[in-house]
Amino acid sequence: MKIALITGVSSGFGLETLKALVELDYKVIAIARREERLHKLQELYGDKVHPIVLDVRDKQAVFNAIDKLPQELTNISLLVNNAGLALGLDEFDSLDIEDIETMIDTNIKGFLYIARAVLPLMRKMQNAHVINLGSIAANVPYYGGNVYCGTKAFVAQFSKALRTDLRGSNIKVTNIAPGLCKTEFSEVRFKGDVKKADGVYENTKYIQAKDIAKIITFIISLPEHININEIELMPVTQTWAGTFSEKI
Template sequence: MSGTILVTGGTSGFGAATAQHFSEQGWKVVITGRRRERLDAMQEQLGGPERVHTLAFDIADRRATDAAMAGLPEAFADIDVLVNNAGLALGREPAHQCDLDEWETMVDTNIKGLLRVTRAVLPGMVERNRGHVVNLGSVAGNWPYPGGNVYCGTKAFVQQFSRAMRSDLQGTRVRVTNLEPGLCETEFSVVRFRGDEDKAKSLYEGNDPMLPEDIAEIIWWVTSLPARVNVNSLEVMPVTQSWAPLAVKPVR
Protein backbone atom coordinates (compact mmCIF):
# COMPACT_ATOMS: atom_id res chain seq x y z
CA MET A 1 0.00 0.00 0.00
CA SER A 2 1.22 3.49 -0.83
CA GLY A 3 -0.23 6.90 -1.53
CA THR A 4 0.07 10.51 -0.41
CA ILE A 5 0.02 11.65 3.20
CA LEU A 6 -0.27 15.21 4.49
CA VAL A 7 1.13 15.85 7.96
CA THR A 8 0.58 19.20 9.67
CA GLY A 9 3.15 20.35 12.19
CA GLY A 10 5.59 17.96 10.58
CA THR A 11 8.92 19.51 11.50
CA SER A 12 9.32 17.80 14.89
CA GLY A 13 7.82 15.26 17.27
CA PHE A 14 4.91 13.11 16.14
CA GLY A 15 4.71 14.87 12.79
CA ALA A 16 8.34 14.41 11.80
CA ALA A 17 8.36 10.78 12.91
CA THR A 18 5.15 10.08 10.97
CA ALA A 19 6.45 11.75 7.81
CA GLN A 20 9.63 9.70 8.01
CA HIS A 21 7.81 6.42 8.68
CA PHE A 22 5.44 6.79 5.73
CA SER A 23 8.25 7.98 3.46
CA GLU A 24 10.24 4.86 4.29
CA GLN A 25 7.21 2.82 3.22
CA GLY A 26 7.22 4.45 -0.22
CA TRP A 27 4.58 7.14 0.32
CA LYS A 28 4.70 10.66 -1.05
CA VAL A 29 4.63 13.15 1.80
CA VAL A 30 3.33 16.69 2.21
CA ILE A 31 4.74 18.34 5.33
CA THR A 32 3.54 21.63 6.79
CA GLY A 33 5.29 23.72 9.42
CA ARG A 34 6.44 27.19 10.32
CA ARG A 35 10.20 26.56 10.16
CA ARG A 36 11.39 26.68 6.58
CA GLU A 37 14.90 25.47 7.38
CA ARG A 38 13.57 22.30 8.99
CA LEU A 39 11.19 21.70 6.11
CA ASP A 40 14.05 22.02 3.62
CA ALA A 41 16.18 19.60 5.64
CA MET A 42 13.37 17.05 5.82
CA GLN A 43 12.66 17.30 2.12
CA GLU A 44 16.30 16.52 1.36
CA GLN A 45 16.43 13.74 3.95
CA LEU A 46 13.28 12.00 2.76
CA GLY A 47 13.90 11.91 -0.97
CA GLY A 48 13.79 15.38 -2.49
CA PRO A 49 11.01 17.37 -4.16
CA GLU A 50 9.72 14.43 -6.20
CA ARG A 51 8.84 12.55 -3.02
CA VAL A 52 8.29 15.33 -0.50
CA HIS A 53 6.42 18.63 -0.84
CA THR A 54 6.75 21.19 1.94
CA LEU A 55 4.50 24.09 2.94
CA ALA A 56 5.82 26.80 5.25
CA PHE A 57 3.02 28.68 7.00
CA ASP A 58 1.38 29.18 10.38
CA ILE A 59 -1.72 27.01 10.62
CA ALA A 60 -3.29 29.65 12.89
CA ASP A 61 -3.30 32.05 9.91
CA ARG A 62 -6.45 31.40 7.88
CA ARG A 63 -5.33 33.17 4.70
CA ALA A 64 -1.94 31.48 4.70
CA THR A 65 -3.54 28.08 5.31
CA ASP A 66 -6.12 28.52 2.56
CA ALA A 67 -3.46 29.64 0.07
CA ALA A 68 -1.12 26.78 0.92
CA MET A 69 -3.80 24.13 0.60
CA ALA A 70 -5.17 25.58 -2.63
CA GLY A 71 -1.68 25.64 -4.12
CA LEU A 72 -0.82 21.97 -3.75
CA PRO A 73 0.83 20.74 -6.98
CA GLU A 74 -1.05 18.11 -8.96
CA ALA A 75 1.37 15.34 -8.00
CA PHE A 76 0.54 15.86 -4.31
CA ALA A 77 -3.06 17.07 -4.49
CA ASP A 78 -4.88 13.76 -3.92
CA ILE A 79 -4.40 13.22 -0.20
CA ASP A 80 -5.00 9.65 0.99
CA VAL A 81 -4.15 10.22 4.66
CA LEU A 82 -4.40 13.51 6.55
CA VAL A 83 -2.68 13.65 9.92
CA ASN A 84 -3.86 16.72 11.82
CA ASN A 85 -0.90 16.88 14.13
CA ALA A 86 -0.18 20.62 14.50
CA GLY A 87 -1.02 21.76 18.00
CA LEU A 88 0.41 23.13 21.21
CA ALA A 89 -0.13 23.86 24.88
CA LEU A 90 0.96 27.09 26.53
CA GLY A 91 1.40 27.46 30.26
CA ARG A 92 0.13 25.57 33.29
CA GLU A 93 -1.35 28.49 35.25
CA PRO A 94 -4.87 28.17 36.71
CA ALA A 95 -7.67 29.63 34.61
CA HIS A 96 -7.95 32.86 36.62
CA GLN A 97 -4.25 33.62 36.05
CA CYS A 98 -3.78 32.57 32.41
CA ASP A 99 -2.74 34.78 29.53
CA LEU A 100 -5.74 35.32 27.25
CA ASP A 101 -3.48 35.63 24.21
CA GLU A 102 -2.09 32.16 24.93
CA TRP A 103 -5.61 30.77 25.27
CA GLU A 104 -6.52 32.20 21.87
CA THR A 105 -3.33 30.84 20.30
CA MET A 106 -4.26 27.34 21.46
CA VAL A 107 -7.77 27.70 20.06
CA ASP A 108 -6.51 29.15 16.77
CA THR A 109 -4.01 26.30 16.33
CA ASN A 110 -5.56 23.23 17.93
CA ILE A 111 -9.12 23.86 16.76
CA LYS A 112 -9.29 26.38 13.94
CA GLY A 113 -6.15 25.19 12.19
CA LEU A 114 -7.36 21.60 12.27
CA LEU A 115 -10.74 22.66 10.89
CA ARG A 116 -9.26 24.64 8.00
CA VAL A 117 -6.99 21.87 6.77
CA THR A 118 -9.68 19.23 7.18
CA ARG A 119 -12.19 21.31 5.24
CA ALA A 120 -9.67 21.74 2.41
CA VAL A 121 -8.78 18.04 2.15
CA LEU A 122 -12.04 16.26 2.97
CA PRO A 123 -14.07 17.03 -0.20
CA GLY A 124 -11.46 15.30 -2.35
CA MET A 125 -11.51 12.23 -0.14
CA VAL A 126 -15.30 12.04 -0.36
CA GLU A 127 -15.22 12.51 -4.14
CA ARG A 128 -12.68 9.67 -4.51
CA ASN A 129 -14.54 7.65 -1.87
CA ARG A 130 -11.38 6.80 0.02
CA GLY A 131 -9.09 8.39 2.58
CA HIS A 132 -8.31 8.55 6.27
CA VAL A 133 -8.26 11.54 8.62
CA VAL A 134 -6.19 11.00 11.75
CA ASN A 135 -6.68 13.72 14.34
CA LEU A 136 -4.15 14.05 17.13
CA GLY A 137 -6.19 14.43 20.26
CA SER A 138 -4.81 13.80 23.72
CA VAL A 139 -5.56 12.03 26.97
CA ALA A 140 -6.19 15.62 28.11
CA GLY A 141 -9.43 15.48 26.13
CA ASN A 142 -10.63 12.77 28.51
CA TRP A 143 -8.87 13.45 31.79
CA PRO A 144 -8.63 17.08 32.98
CA TYR A 145 -5.82 18.25 35.26
CA PRO A 146 -4.91 21.48 37.07
CA GLY A 147 -3.56 24.01 34.60
CA GLY A 148 -4.95 22.13 31.60
CA ASN A 149 -8.02 24.39 31.20
CA VAL A 150 -8.07 25.55 27.54
CA TYR A 151 -5.66 22.89 26.27
CA CYS A 152 -7.91 20.17 27.68
CA GLY A 153 -10.89 21.93 26.13
CA THR A 154 -9.30 22.01 22.67
CA LYS A 155 -8.57 18.30 22.79
CA ALA A 156 -12.10 17.51 23.96
CA PHE A 157 -13.24 19.44 20.89
CA VAL A 158 -11.01 17.31 18.67
CA GLN A 159 -12.59 14.18 20.13
CA GLN A 160 -16.16 15.31 19.51
CA PHE A 161 -15.38 16.78 16.09
CA SER A 162 -13.81 13.46 15.06
CA ARG A 163 -16.89 11.54 16.18
CA ALA A 164 -19.30 13.93 14.47
CA MET A 165 -17.26 13.93 11.26
CA ARG A 166 -17.32 10.14 11.22
CA SER A 167 -21.11 10.34 11.51
CA ASP A 168 -21.23 12.76 8.57
CA LEU A 169 -19.12 10.37 6.50
CA GLN A 170 -21.27 7.30 7.09
CA GLY A 171 -22.01 5.80 3.70
CA THR A 172 -18.56 6.66 2.36
CA ARG A 173 -15.27 4.79 2.69
CA VAL A 174 -13.52 7.74 4.30
CA ARG A 175 -12.22 6.84 7.75
CA VAL A 176 -11.66 9.03 10.81
CA THR A 177 -9.53 8.26 13.85
CA ASN A 178 -8.99 10.32 16.99
CA LEU A 179 -5.62 9.31 18.43
CA GLU A 180 -5.12 10.32 22.07
CA PRO A 181 -1.52 10.05 23.31
CA GLY A 182 -0.40 10.48 26.87
CA LEU A 183 3.11 11.30 28.09
CA CYS A 184 5.50 11.40 25.13
CA GLU A 185 8.90 13.08 25.00
CA THR A 186 8.87 15.76 22.28
CA GLU A 187 9.27 19.53 22.03
CA PHE A 188 5.72 19.82 23.39
CA SER A 189 6.71 20.60 26.97
CA VAL A 190 9.50 22.97 25.94
CA VAL A 191 6.89 25.01 24.09
CA ARG A 192 4.43 24.75 26.97
CA PHE A 193 6.99 26.04 29.45
CA ARG A 194 8.03 28.83 27.08
CA GLY A 195 11.49 27.50 26.30
CA ASP A 196 12.44 26.27 29.79
CA GLU A 197 14.17 23.04 28.75
CA ASP A 198 15.10 22.02 32.30
CA LYS A 199 11.51 22.27 33.47
CA ALA A 200 10.33 20.32 30.45
CA LYS A 201 12.97 17.64 30.93
CA SER A 202 11.94 17.12 34.55
CA LEU A 203 8.56 15.75 33.38
CA TYR A 204 10.22 12.86 31.58
CA GLU A 205 13.10 11.91 33.85
CA GLY A 206 12.60 8.41 35.23
CA ASN A 207 9.13 8.12 33.69
CA ASP A 208 10.01 6.14 30.53
CA PRO A 209 7.72 8.22 28.28
CA MET A 210 6.59 7.18 24.84
CA LEU A 211 8.63 8.40 21.87
CA PRO A 212 7.46 10.03 18.63
CA GLU A 213 8.35 6.85 16.77
CA ASP A 214 5.79 4.96 18.87
CA ILE A 215 3.03 7.31 17.78
CA ALA A 216 4.14 7.12 14.14
CA GLU A 217 3.93 3.34 14.31
CA ILE A 218 0.39 3.56 15.71
CA ILE A 219 -0.67 5.95 12.93
CA TRP A 220 0.78 3.54 10.38
CA TRP A 221 -1.14 0.67 11.96
CA VAL A 222 -4.57 2.36 12.07
CA THR A 223 -4.24 3.54 8.48
CA SER A 224 -2.95 0.18 7.22
CA LEU A 225 -5.87 -1.86 8.51
CA PRO A 226 -8.31 -3.25 5.92
CA ALA A 227 -10.50 -0.55 4.39
CA ARG A 228 -13.56 -2.05 6.13
CA VAL A 229 -12.08 -1.27 9.58
CA ASN A 230 -12.32 2.16 11.25
CA VAL A 231 -10.54 2.78 14.55
CA ASN A 232 -12.78 5.46 15.99
CA SER A 233 -10.70 6.47 18.98
CA LEU A 234 -7.48 5.15 20.47
CA GLU A 235 -6.02 6.30 23.79
CA VAL A 236 -2.40 5.34 24.49
CA MET A 237 -0.13 5.99 27.48
CA PRO A 238 3.29 4.80 28.59
CA VAL A 239 3.13 1.95 31.09
CA THR A 240 4.30 4.37 33.78
CA GLN A 241 1.28 6.66 33.34
CA SER A 242 -2.29 6.19 34.52
CA TRP A 243 -5.28 8.26 35.68
CA ALA A 244 -4.92 10.69 38.54
CA PRO A 245 -6.90 10.02 41.72
CA LEU A 246 -9.87 12.26 42.43
CA ALA A 247 -8.65 15.36 44.21
CA VAL A 248 -9.93 16.43 47.62
CA LYS A 249 -8.66 19.75 48.93
CA PRO A 250 -9.88 22.03 51.72
CA VAL A 251 -11.60 25.23 50.56
CA ARG A 252 -9.95 28.45 51.70
Protein backbone atom coordinates in the same frame (compact mmCIF):
# COMPACT_ATOMS: atom_id res chain seq x y z
CA MET B 1 2.19 6.51 -5.11
CA LYS B 2 -0.16 7.49 -2.30
CA ILE B 3 -0.34 11.10 -1.13
CA ALA B 4 -0.44 12.11 2.56
CA LEU B 5 -0.69 15.54 4.12
CA ILE B 6 0.77 16.08 7.59
CA THR B 7 0.73 19.24 9.67
CA GLY B 8 3.36 20.02 12.29
CA VAL B 9 6.09 18.00 10.57
CA SER B 10 9.07 19.91 11.92
CA SER B 11 9.32 17.79 15.09
CA GLY B 12 7.67 15.14 17.24
CA PHE B 13 4.74 13.11 15.99
CA GLY B 14 4.61 14.85 12.64
CA LEU B 15 8.28 14.30 11.86
CA GLU B 16 8.32 10.64 12.83
CA THR B 17 5.09 9.99 10.94
CA LEU B 18 6.57 11.60 7.83
CA LYS B 19 9.60 9.32 8.06
CA ALA B 20 7.40 6.25 8.48
CA LEU B 21 5.14 7.15 5.56
CA VAL B 22 8.05 7.80 3.23
CA GLU B 23 9.23 4.28 4.05
CA LEU B 24 5.78 3.07 2.98
CA ASP B 25 6.22 4.85 -0.37
CA TYR B 26 3.93 7.78 0.36
CA LYS B 27 4.64 11.20 -1.01
CA VAL B 28 4.11 13.64 1.86
CA ILE B 29 2.80 17.19 1.69
CA ALA B 30 4.69 18.49 4.71
CA ILE B 31 3.29 21.53 6.51
CA ALA B 32 5.15 23.40 9.25
CA ARG B 33 6.08 26.93 10.28
CA ARG B 34 9.86 26.40 10.49
CA GLU B 35 11.20 26.82 6.99
CA GLU B 36 14.74 25.67 7.74
CA ARG B 37 13.50 22.32 9.03
CA LEU B 38 11.35 21.80 5.96
CA HIS B 39 14.37 22.48 3.76
CA LYS B 40 16.33 19.81 5.63
CA LEU B 41 13.53 17.31 5.10
CA GLN B 42 13.44 18.03 1.38
CA GLU B 43 17.22 17.68 1.18
CA LEU B 44 16.95 14.33 2.93
CA TYR B 45 13.96 12.88 1.06
CA GLY B 46 13.99 14.76 -2.23
CA ASP B 47 10.77 14.66 -4.24
CA LYS B 48 9.12 12.35 -1.70
CA VAL B 49 8.39 15.49 0.34
CA HIS B 50 6.49 18.56 -0.86
CA PRO B 51 7.18 21.25 1.78
CA ILE B 52 4.78 24.09 2.56
CA VAL B 53 5.78 26.78 5.04
CA LEU B 54 2.51 27.57 6.76
CA ASP B 55 1.01 28.58 10.08
CA VAL B 56 -2.30 26.72 10.34
CA ARG B 57 -3.78 29.68 12.25
CA ASP B 58 -3.73 31.72 9.03
CA LYS B 59 -7.06 30.80 7.44
CA GLN B 60 -6.46 32.41 4.06
CA ALA B 61 -2.97 30.96 3.79
CA VAL B 62 -4.30 27.46 4.52
CA PHE B 63 -6.95 27.59 1.79
CA ASN B 64 -4.55 29.24 -0.68
CA ALA B 65 -1.93 26.54 -0.09
CA ILE B 66 -4.39 23.72 -0.74
CA ASP B 67 -5.86 25.48 -3.77
CA LYS B 68 -2.38 25.88 -5.26
CA LEU B 69 -1.28 22.27 -4.85
CA PRO B 70 0.07 20.77 -8.08
CA GLN B 71 -2.55 18.59 -9.73
CA GLU B 72 -0.51 15.45 -9.14
CA LEU B 73 -0.65 16.09 -5.38
CA THR B 74 -4.39 16.60 -5.04
CA ASN B 75 -5.18 12.88 -4.68
CA ILE B 76 -4.75 13.02 -0.91
CA SER B 77 -5.73 9.74 0.72
CA LEU B 78 -4.35 10.41 4.20
CA LEU B 79 -4.57 13.51 6.39
CA VAL B 80 -2.65 13.55 9.67
CA ASN B 81 -4.00 16.62 11.46
CA ASN B 82 -1.22 16.93 14.00
CA ALA B 83 -0.31 20.58 14.60
CA GLY B 84 -1.10 21.65 18.15
CA LEU B 85 0.41 22.95 21.37
CA ALA B 86 -0.04 23.75 25.03
CA LEU B 87 1.12 27.00 26.60
CA GLY B 88 1.53 27.53 30.31
CA LEU B 89 0.41 25.47 33.27
CA ASP B 90 -1.36 28.19 35.24
CA GLU B 91 -4.80 28.38 36.74
CA PHE B 92 -7.21 29.69 34.14
CA ASP B 93 -7.65 33.17 35.61
CA SER B 94 -3.87 33.60 35.68
CA LEU B 95 -3.26 32.26 32.18
CA ASP B 96 -2.01 34.80 29.65
CA ILE B 97 -4.86 35.77 27.33
CA GLU B 98 -2.55 35.57 24.30
CA ASP B 99 -1.62 32.00 25.25
CA ILE B 100 -5.33 31.16 25.50
CA GLU B 101 -5.96 32.53 22.03
CA THR B 102 -2.93 30.80 20.54
CA MET B 103 -4.09 27.40 21.82
CA ILE B 104 -7.62 27.94 20.52
CA ASP B 105 -6.42 29.34 17.20
CA THR B 106 -4.03 26.44 16.64
CA ASN B 107 -5.71 23.42 18.26
CA ILE B 108 -9.24 24.20 17.16
CA LYS B 109 -9.41 26.81 14.41
CA GLY B 110 -6.23 25.81 12.56
CA PHE B 111 -7.18 22.16 12.93
CA LEU B 112 -10.57 22.93 11.34
CA TYR B 113 -9.11 25.07 8.55
CA ILE B 114 -6.90 22.18 7.45
CA ALA B 115 -9.71 19.63 7.59
CA ARG B 116 -12.12 21.93 5.75
CA ALA B 117 -9.61 22.69 3.01
CA VAL B 118 -8.47 19.10 2.45
CA LEU B 119 -11.68 17.06 2.80
CA PRO B 120 -13.19 18.09 -0.56
CA LEU B 121 -10.12 16.55 -2.22
CA MET B 122 -10.35 13.41 -0.10
CA ARG B 123 -14.02 12.90 -1.01
CA LYS B 124 -12.87 12.25 -4.58
CA MET B 125 -10.83 9.25 -3.45
CA GLN B 126 -12.23 5.73 -3.35
CA ASN B 127 -10.74 5.28 0.14
CA ALA B 128 -9.16 7.82 2.45
CA HIS B 129 -8.35 8.36 6.11
CA VAL B 130 -8.31 11.34 8.48
CA ILE B 131 -6.16 10.86 11.57
CA ASN B 132 -6.49 13.51 14.26
CA LEU B 133 -3.99 13.89 17.09
CA GLY B 134 -5.87 14.36 20.31
CA SER B 135 -4.83 13.68 23.89
CA ILE B 136 -5.95 11.90 27.04
CA ALA B 137 -6.46 15.49 28.24
CA ALA B 138 -9.81 15.34 26.43
CA ASN B 139 -11.08 13.01 29.17
CA VAL B 140 -8.60 13.48 32.02
CA PRO B 141 -8.47 17.02 33.41
CA TYR B 142 -5.34 18.08 35.27
CA TYR B 143 -4.23 21.11 37.23
CA GLY B 144 -3.33 23.93 34.83
CA GLY B 145 -4.64 22.04 31.80
CA ASN B 146 -7.86 24.08 31.50
CA VAL B 147 -7.80 25.50 27.93
CA TYR B 148 -5.58 22.75 26.49
CA CYS B 149 -7.90 20.07 27.90
CA GLY B 150 -10.85 21.89 26.36
CA THR B 151 -9.24 22.05 22.93
CA LYS B 152 -8.49 18.32 22.95
CA ALA B 153 -12.04 17.54 24.09
CA PHE B 154 -13.11 19.43 20.98
CA VAL B 155 -10.83 17.29 18.80
CA ALA B 156 -12.27 14.09 20.28
CA GLN B 157 -15.90 15.07 19.80
CA PHE B 158 -15.31 16.61 16.38
CA SER B 159 -13.63 13.40 15.23
CA LYS B 160 -16.76 11.40 16.09
CA ALA B 161 -19.07 13.95 14.50
CA LEU B 162 -16.90 14.15 11.37
CA ARG B 163 -17.00 10.40 10.96
CA THR B 164 -20.77 10.61 11.13
CA ASP B 165 -20.82 13.35 8.49
CA LEU B 166 -18.63 11.23 6.23
CA ARG B 167 -20.77 8.10 6.30
CA GLY B 168 -21.04 6.56 2.86
CA SER B 169 -17.88 8.27 1.65
CA ASN B 170 -15.36 5.52 2.55
CA ILE B 171 -13.33 8.11 4.47
CA LYS B 172 -12.20 6.78 7.82
CA VAL B 173 -11.69 9.02 10.86
CA THR B 174 -9.48 8.14 13.83
CA ASN B 175 -8.64 10.13 16.94
CA ILE B 176 -5.34 9.18 18.60
CA ALA B 177 -5.23 10.24 22.25
CA PRO B 178 -1.78 9.79 23.79
CA GLY B 179 -0.75 10.29 27.38
CA LEU B 180 2.75 11.27 28.50
CA CYS B 181 4.97 11.67 25.43
CA LYS B 182 8.38 13.31 25.23
CA THR B 183 8.63 15.64 22.25
CA GLU B 184 9.06 19.41 22.10
CA PHE B 185 5.61 19.63 23.72
CA SER B 186 6.77 20.57 27.22
CA GLU B 187 9.52 22.87 25.93
CA VAL B 188 6.86 24.78 24.04
CA ARG B 189 4.52 24.74 27.04
CA PHE B 190 7.25 26.23 29.25
CA LYS B 191 8.47 28.58 26.51
CA GLY B 192 11.94 27.16 26.06
CA ASP B 193 12.71 26.29 29.67
CA VAL B 194 14.40 22.96 28.95
CA LYS B 195 15.15 22.18 32.59
CA LYS B 196 11.52 22.63 33.56
CA ALA B 197 10.39 20.61 30.55
CA ASP B 198 12.77 17.75 31.32
CA GLY B 199 11.43 17.63 34.87
CA VAL B 200 8.07 16.49 33.51
CA TYR B 201 9.63 13.25 32.25
CA GLU B 202 12.10 12.62 35.07
CA ASN B 203 12.04 9.01 36.34
CA THR B 204 9.37 7.98 33.82
CA LYS B 205 9.42 5.79 30.75
CA TYR B 206 7.40 7.95 28.39
CA ILE B 207 5.88 7.36 24.97
CA GLN B 208 8.10 8.48 22.10
CA ALA B 209 7.11 10.10 18.83
CA LYS B 210 8.24 6.94 17.03
CA ASP B 211 5.62 4.99 18.98
CA ILE B 212 2.85 7.21 17.65
CA ALA B 213 4.20 6.82 14.11
CA LYS B 214 4.06 3.04 14.55
CA ILE B 215 0.45 3.26 15.68
CA ILE B 216 -0.44 5.37 12.65
CA THR B 217 1.19 2.91 10.26
CA PHE B 218 -0.69 0.09 11.98
CA ILE B 219 -4.03 1.88 11.66
CA ILE B 220 -3.62 2.60 7.96
CA SER B 221 -2.57 -1.01 7.31
CA LEU B 222 -5.92 -2.41 8.46
CA PRO B 223 -8.49 -3.76 5.96
CA GLU B 224 -10.63 -1.13 4.26
CA HIS B 225 -13.79 -2.19 6.12
CA ILE B 226 -12.31 -1.47 9.59
CA ASN B 227 -12.38 1.98 11.18
CA ILE B 228 -10.55 2.58 14.45
CA ASN B 229 -12.63 5.35 16.01
CA GLU B 230 -10.22 6.22 18.80
CA ILE B 231 -7.07 4.92 20.40
CA GLU B 232 -6.14 6.11 23.90
CA LEU B 233 -2.72 5.14 25.18
CA MET B 234 -0.41 5.88 28.10
CA PRO B 235 3.05 4.69 29.05
CA VAL B 236 2.96 1.96 31.67
CA THR B 237 4.44 4.41 34.20
CA GLN B 238 1.41 6.71 33.88
CA THR B 239 -2.13 6.17 35.12
CA TRP B 240 -5.07 8.23 36.38
CA ALA B 241 -4.60 10.40 39.44
CA GLY B 242 -8.16 10.09 40.73
CA THR B 243 -10.27 12.86 42.24
CA PHE B 244 -9.02 15.57 44.60
CA SER B 245 -10.58 16.65 47.88
CA GLU B 246 -9.39 19.83 49.52
CA LYS B 247 -8.98 19.76 53.28
CA ILE B 248 -11.14 22.35 55.05
